[in-house]
Amino acid sequence: MPVPAPARVDVAVIGGGITGLCAARALARRGVAVAVLEAHAIGWGASSRNGGMVLTGHKIGAAALRSRYGLELARRLYSASVESVDLVATIVGEEGIDCDFTRCGHLALASKPAHYDYYRHEAEVLAREYAHPVRLVPRADLGAEIGSGAYFGGVVDERSGGINPARYVAGLAAAARRGGATLHEHCPAQRLERSGTRWRVRTASGEIDAGEVVVATSGYTGAVAPALARKLLPIGSYVIATEPLSPALARELSPHGRMMYDSRHFLHYFRLAADGRLVFGGRARFVAETPATIRDSAEALRRGMLSVYPQLRDVKLEYAWGGTLDFSYDTMPHLGQVDGYYYALGYAGHGVALASLLGTQLGETLGTAAWRDNAFAQLPFEGLPLGSHRYKSTFLQAAALWYSLLDRVS
Numbered sequence: 522m523p524v525p526a527p528a529r530v531d532v533a534v535i536g537g538g539i540t541g542l543c544a545a546r547a548l549a550r551r552g553v554a555v556a557v558l559e560a561h562a563i564g565w566g567a568s569s570r571n572g573g574m575v576l577t578g579h580k581i582g583a584a585a586l587r588s589r590y591g592l593e594l595a596r597r598l599y600s601a602s603v604e605s606v607d608l609v610a611t612i613v614g615e616e617g618i619d620c621d622f623t624r625c626g627h628l629a630l631a632s633k634p635a636h637y638d639y640y641r642h643e644a645e646v647l648a649r650e651y652a653h654p655v656r657l658v659p660r661a662d663l664g665a666e667i668g669s670g671a672y673f674g675g676v677v678d679e680r681s682g683g684i685n686p687a688r689y690v691a692g693l694a695a696a697a698r699r700g701g702a703t704l705h706e707h708c709p710a711q712r713l714e715r716s717g718t719r720w721r722v723r724t725a726s727g728e729i730d731a732g733e734v735v736v737a738t739s740g741y742t743g744a745v746a747p748a749l750a751r752k753l754l755p756i757g758s759y760v761i762a763t764e765p766l767s768p769a770l771a772r773e774l775s776p777h778g779r780m781m782y783d784s785r786h787f788l789h790y791f792r793l794a795a796d797g798r799l800v801f802g803g804r805a806r807f808v809a810e811t812p813a814t815i816r817d818s819a820e821a822l823r824r825g826m827l828s829v830y831p832q833l834r835d836v837k838l839e840y841a842w843g844g845t846l847d848f849s850y851d852t853m854p855h856l857g858q859v860d861g862y863y864y865a866l867g868y869a870g871h872g873v874a875l876a877s878l879l880g881t882q883l884g885e886t887l888g889t890a891a892w893r894d895n896a897f898a899q900l901p902f903e904g905l906p907l908g909s910h911r912y913k914s915t916f917l918q919a920a921a922l923w924y925s926l927l928d929r930v931s
């Protein structure tokens with residue numbers, strides 16, 4: 522039974538995923554009256570459907586971070602990613618969330634020989650300039666990490682972890698509620714209007730008078746926040762899960778149970794789940810998920826899975842699903858204020874950890890001057906060149922062609 526939203530709150534948070542719930546949890550801890558408005562069920566978006574990889578790092582590598590932002594800011598951005606994994610561990614512990622969180626580490630896999638050279642360079646930069654050692658695994662030693670001959674080496678970062686995302690987001694919701702936040706499902710925010718120094722948030726079931734607004738809608742950002750929607754690229758991603766594997770087969774595929782992903786632009790990411798299933802994702806599409814795209818993607822992902830693990834030929838697939846990732850044009854997360862409301866989004870496939878961090882930091886600093894010091898508030902947040910979003914679908918098609926070409930030639 523949906524809980525009716527209050528008529529007046531200090532802060533209205535729009536979006537009930539990891540960002541919104543972490544912001545609400547942190548705000549409630551400050552004694553702020555906060556209501557979370559979620560268009561569907563809590564956790565309905567990417568937060569419950571993702572691969573559960575709690576990763577260090579960003580979509581762009583450490584060397585690129587340094588050349589784009591300079592070493593000082595790059596170090597802050599990178600260490601925030603490491604801190605974000607620690608924060609997930611802290612939240613899970615403090616709130617007693619039963620979500621199979623483990624510090625299993627991640628294994629990034631070189632799909633081509635030249636990609637291993639890239640990993641070698643990144644490992645040097647990480648150790649020398651970020652004081653963050655990672656371990657290179659040459660092709661000859663890869664058998665200790667993965668039961669597949671498809672890759673040309675890899676790199677292990679022991680700081681990363683894995684989680685059951687649906688249970689994590691349910692635990693965050695319970696924590697926010699215990700702290701005093703109210704959560705309102707099936708309550709889409711339809712319009713934000715300034716009313717003096719406050720906000721009128723129009724919803725399908727009435728109006729809320731809010732002191733501040735946080736937009737935490739990530740890949741599902743729509744007409745309620747047009748300034749943000751223009752700056753985001755919603756990208757579909759798809760996942761399949763096998764039947765539970767025998768313990769021996771599971772150990773053969775992934776002896777250390779790491780989070781794994783390859784080095785292509787249209788990458789595959791995969792892991793064992795706690796119940797022994799192989800969860801295998803990828804197949805980025807520049808359209809939102811539908812039953813038809815999920816069906817097509819499941820078939821393509823099965824082929825991808827067999828190219829990595831031919832030994833799964835006779836294993837049944839039991840689940841397939843899709844969701845929408847939130848990318849900004851610079852593939853970096855952003856936290857800030859636009860048109861008077863706050864936002865945090867653009868995690869580019871690293872949102873399990875980074876949405877936990879940015880949501881929490883936004884909740885802790887909102888309404889004070891301190892949010893402006895956040896490393897992610899220092900990044901320019903550009904939309905498409907020419908400032909126009911009318912060409913977005915053409916841009917996305919061109920980008921898809923460009924990256925699939927790069928995957929073939931580089």
Ligand SMILES: Cc1cc2nc3c(=O)[nH]c(=O)nc-3n(C[C@H](O)[C@H](O)[C@H](O)COP(=O)(O)OP(=O)(O)OC[C@H]3O[C@@H](n4cnc5c(N)ncnc54)[C@H](O)[C@@H]3O)c2cc1C
Pocket residue numbers: 535536537538539540541558559560561562563564565566567568569570571572573574575576708709710711737738739740741742743745757758759760802843844845846847865866868869870871872873874875876
């Ligand atoms: C298939 C897939 C696999 C992924 N794998 C990983 C992974 O392994 N590791 C990783 O770190 N990241 C991964 N990600 C990304 C990660 O899941 C996201 O970055 C993260 O969940 C974003 O959380 P969020 O709370 O900001 O957004 P979301 O969880 O997407 O939540 C946004 C919510 O806003 C709601 N909303 C939108 N508009 C309105 C409105 N007007 N009113 C009210 N509510 C509204 C939506 O219904 C939605 O529930 C994956 C994503 C997908 C789709």
